[in-house]
Amino acid sequence: MLVLGFMSGTSLDGVDAALIETDGRRVDAFAPACLSPFEDAERNLIQHATAEALKWNGYGAPPASLCAAEAAVHEAHLRAAREVVAAAGRLPDLVGFHGQTVLHRPERKLTVQIGDAQALSDALGVPVVAGMRLDDLAAGGQGAPLVPAYHAALAEKLSLELPVAFLNLGGVANLTFIGAERELIAFDTGPANGLIDQIVQARGAGRFDEGGRLAAAGVVDEDVLAQLLSHDHFRGTGPRSLDRYDFPLDWADAFSLENAVATLTAFTADSVALAARSLPQAPGTWVVCGGGCHNPVLMEALSERLGNCRKADDLGLRSDFVEAEAMAFLAARSAQGLPLTYPGTTGVPAPLTGGTLYHPALIGV
Ligand SMILES: Nc1ncnc2c1ncn2[C@@H]1O[C@H](COP(=O)(O)OP(=O)(O)OP(=O)(O)O)[C@@H](O)[C@H]1O
Numbered sequence: 422m423l424v425l426g427f428m429s430g431t432s433l434d435g436v437d438a439a440l441i442e443t444d445g446r447r448v449d450a451f452a453p454a455c456l457s458p459f460e461d462a463e464r465n466l467i468q469h470a471t472a473e474a475l476k477w478n479g480y481g482a483p484p485a486s487l488c489a490a491e492a493a494v495h496e497a498h499l500r501a502a503r504e505v506v507a508a509a510g511r512l513p514d515l516v517g518f519h520g521q522t523v524l525h526r527p528e529r530k531l532t533v534q535i536g537d538a539q540a541l542s543d544a545l546g547v548p549v550v551a552g553m554r555l556d557d558l559a560a561g562g563q564g565a566p567l568v569p570a571y572h573a574a575l576a577e578k579l580s581l582e583l584p585v586a587f588l589n590l591g592g593v594a595n596l597t598f599i600g601a602e603r604e605l606i607a608f609d610t611g612p613a614n615g616l617i618d619q620i621v622q623a624r625g626a627g628r629f630d631e632g633g634r635l636a637a638a639g640v641v642d643e644d645v646l647a648q649l650l651s652h653d654h655f656r657g658t659g660p661r662s663l664d665r666y667d668f669p670l671d672w673a674d675a676f677s678l679e680n681a682v683a684t685l686t687a688f689t690a691d692s693v694a695l696a697a698r699s700l701p702q703a704p705g706t707w708v709v710c711g712g713g714c715h716n717p718v719l720m721e722a723l724s725e726r727l728g729n730c731r732k733a734d735d736l737g738l739r740s741d742f743v744e745a746e747a748m749a750f751l752a753a754r755s756a757q758g759l760p761l762t763y764p765g766t767t768g769v770p771a772p773l774t775g776g777t778l779y780h781p782a783l784i785g786v
């Protein structure tokens with residue numbers, strides 16, 4: 422099957438769309454992929470809705486701004502779909518749709534991804550699987566991370582020596598450990614680029630720390646770093662997940678941009694190192710994907726702490742599209758009732774399938 426996966430992550434750069442050939446068990450081939458950036462007006466609507474969703478926090482009526490943001494999310498997905506479908510020269514057989522996370526409160530079984538799966542299915546004329554976090558949360562899981570099943574399929578496709586770890590550096594960082602017996606351990610390790618992006622944008626210095634230049638020019642504040650690492654999240658063990666806005670940034674007002682970014686970059690690397698210490702064995706290789714793998718200062722800091730870190734692209738993967746590909750893979754699994762999540766990945770009591778299948782409305786009926 423040719424399956425299209427969409428991911429619009431917490432960094433709000435845009436919609437990733439990636440096609441893969443898969444039967445939901447193996448990854449047979451990679452097909453065209455693209456990033457369709459949000460237009461400024463779309464990003465503003467989504468940023469506003471995210472801020473309102475944080476204030477709402479799941480109590481009472483959801484903010485009206487979610488509707489306008491949902492329309493923007495839909496438009497951006499259609500643009501991305503048109504681009505990859507044109508590149509592939511055909512429609513996919515199935516779509517995996519994540520939606521835009523605006524709030525994640527797993528302890529209250531609440532996660533909110535905006536987007537209209539039925540409208541997407543109607544517009545594309547293709548069945549769409551969405552809501553892939555919901556059954557997991559309802560069954561007592563964290564609802565995240567979802568990508569471990571796909572990381573495991575990639576490890577198999579590349580015949581990677583086990584144990585191996587995959588590390589995704591998006592707004593939030595998440596890791597998947599694949600043990601010698603193919604057992605999975607996964608969780609969100611802490612922030613990746615989210616806080617760095619936030620301060621760079623607040624100071625009017627662009628959207629992110631391009632090439633890690635700010636971090637390279639700054640000095641790490643060890644006291645702030647120690648304080649950041651004392652957050653409750655790092656006391657936990659086992660499956661756990663984060664909202665992109667779970668960590669404070671108010672302390673940074675007293676710092677130069679360079680020193681704040683250097684400290685946040687060390688925070689990301691140290692929180693991954695803490696996560697690594699909780700693993701049953703040291704992975705022989707860390708396969709690093711997500712936007713943070715393009716930051717050489719962060720990659721260097723990770724290599725110092727973890728050992729063998731390889732950019733996913735160097736292994737023949739597409740570091741910027743692993744999450745979108747994962748949504749495609751999971752949609753193919755969902756359509757067959759195969760598990761999406763496992764006790765070791767989200768804390769769900771038993772392997773569990775999930776997702777809802779939306780069929781396109783018949784034209785003219
Ligand atoms: N050349 C680069 N130099 C430094 N940082 C970069 C570079 N390219 C991307 N990034 C970082 O990666 C981020 C985007 O990463 P990515 O697209 O993986 O996140 P996401 O998928 O939106 O988030 P999440 O995985 O948490 O949902 C950017 O916001 C930026 O911080």
Ligand SMILES: CC(=O)N[C@H]1[C@@H]2OC[C@@H](O2)[C@@H](O)[C@@H]1O[C@H](C)C(=O)O
Binds near residue numbers: 431532609
């Ligand atoms: C609630 C939510 O959207 N979480 C994201 C976020 O971004 C990275 C990390 O935190 C991960 O847990 C998850 O995304 C990926 C796709 C996942 O579920 O595996």
